[in-house]
Amino acid sequence: MTPRPSILILLVVTAAMTLLPASAQERPAQSASPAISENVSSFIRTTGGNDPAAATQAWLESVPRNQREKSNAYFEGGYWLILWNFVLTVAISILLLTSRFSARLRDFSEALTKIRNVQIACYAILYLLLVYALSFPLNLYENFFREHYYGLATQSFAPWLREQLLGLALTLTGGTLLVVVLYAAFRRAPRTWWIWATIVMLVFSGTLVLIAPVYIEPLFNTYKPLTDSKIRDPILAMARANEIPVKQVFEVDASRQTTRVSANVSGLLGTTRVALNDNLLKQCTLPEIRAVMAHEMGHYVLNHGAKLLTYVGIFILIGFALTRILFDAAVKRWGEKWGVRGISDPAALPLLALILSTLLFIATPFLNTVVRITEREADAFGINTSREPDGMAKVALKLGTYRKLNPAPLEEFIFFDHPSGRARIRMAMDWKGANLPPGESRASGKQPATH
Ligand SMILES: [Zn+2]
Numbered sequence: 001m002t003p004r005p006s007i008l009i010l011l012v013v014t015a016a017m018t019l020l021p022a023s024a025q026e027r028p029a030q031s032a033s034p035a036i037s038e039n040v041s042s043f044i045r046t047t048g049g050n051d052p053a054a055a056t057q058a059w060l061e062s063v064p065r066n067q068r069e070k071s072n073a074y075f076e077g078g079y080w081l082i083l084w085n086f087v088l089t090v091a092i093s094i095l096l097l098t099s100r101f102s103a104r105l106r107d108f109s110e111a112l113t114k115i116r117n118v119q120i121a122c123y124a125i126l127y128l129l130l131v132y133a134l135s136f137p138l139n140l141y142e143n144f145f146r147e148h149y150y151g152l153a154t155q156s157f158a159p160w161l162r163e164q165l166l167g168l169a170l171t172l173t174g175g176t177l178l179v180v181v182l183y184a185a186f187r188r189a190p191r192t193w194w195i196w197a198t199i200v201m202l203v204f205s206g207t208l209v210l211i212a213p214v215y216i217e218p219l220f221n222t223y224k225p226l227t228d229s230k231i232r233d234p235i236l237a238m239a240r241a242n243e244i245p246v247k248q249v250f251e252v253d254a255s256r257q258t259t260r261v262s263a264n265v266s267g268l269l270g271t272t273r274v275a276l277n278d279n280l281l282k283q284c285t286l287p288e289i290r291a292v293m294a295h296e297m298g299h300y301v302l303n304h305g306a307k308l309l310t311y312v313g314i315f316i317l318i319g320f321a322l323t324r325i326l327f328d329a330a331v332k333r334w335g336e337k338w339g340v341r342g343i344s345d346p347a348a349l350p351l352l353a354l355i356l357s358t359l360l361f362i363a364t365p366f367l368n369t370v371v372r373i374t375e376r377e378a379d380a381f382g383i384n385t386s387r388e389p390d391g392m393a394k395v396a397l398k399l400g401t402y403r404k405l406n407p408a409p410l411e412e413f414i415f416f417d418h419p420s421g422r423a424r425i426r427m428a429m430d431w432k433g434a435n436l437p438p439g440e441s442r443a444s445g446k447q448p449a450t451h
Pocket of ligand 1 (some may be wrong): 295296299375378
């Protein structure tokens, strides 16, 4: 929904960040049939929940084979798309550099005006448009045809394209601003730019998360307060129990774009908002909705927005430090051939994109793991707040429509930014099997001792 990450690698980290943590999205899709889930529930009831491993297996086996194969194919196709997007960025960058087209774009911008910032802005806009155009075929396949093929998309081509252009306009605005500010830092601090660039990226990311619920998300979807008290009140009760200062829950019309079930907490500080989508409302029962919303509240209570911003900040700092070394080496070797002068030369932007996208590609398993660990924390918070192990298991199965349910451990480490269905169901069944007491010592009738 927000600008396509593939457009500019400098924005990738930022975009990925806003999509993942604070707005941590749960995106299950169509469900395993409710009847099957009920059968599993009764199986687990009869076994008394004493064997979490067997219970987990029973849940997983409730998904019909053809459905599992389809979701595996969808998710595994995503592994290849990571590679193809990376290869495309590398190819575009190398093409722009070796053909000296980047140098010519820079010369054109310099001929246009004497003002440095305007030169940079001019280069940035042309560069972003060019990259968007060159990556459009892959974008079209990945985000339109492929989504339709797997039954996850609901939009026809015209509204899809309209949103693409809207996303492009946002990327041009945000991306150009970011590039202008970054180059101001590059000019003023040619040796320590990588430290300043990290700060710029963090401020930019934080601002994006802050303004997204107010200025960006409403451009793509309509958010309105949830009025059904049977759903709203149990959610607000969980929020009150955890000191989350929300007075209302929002419903978003995600069915405009997708069949996926989702909920999220987005924003920062005063713009924080809890929203669940209409697919979730239509497809899930109250226990499942409570399980999802308790997970989202976990992100809020455990301060995952700020924490992930910090972790990503460390990644960016290391990334820029390495970039500085690789960039200087590349310019020394090929700078003259490419017509690239140095860090403060906008003609070197494709080189920066090339290096950063390579580092990001290598860092994929580590970034996924950092996010997956925070997701697991939110799961643990969610199960303890909602106390809905079966609801959590059913939602995990619904998520399984687009995320492989039962991956190999190494596969989960490399590619999963959320725990797999198997891991989530096992957590729910372990929780259920532990049979925690309700915690009230009503029998004794004594007041708790104060210390
Ligand atoms: Zn989450």
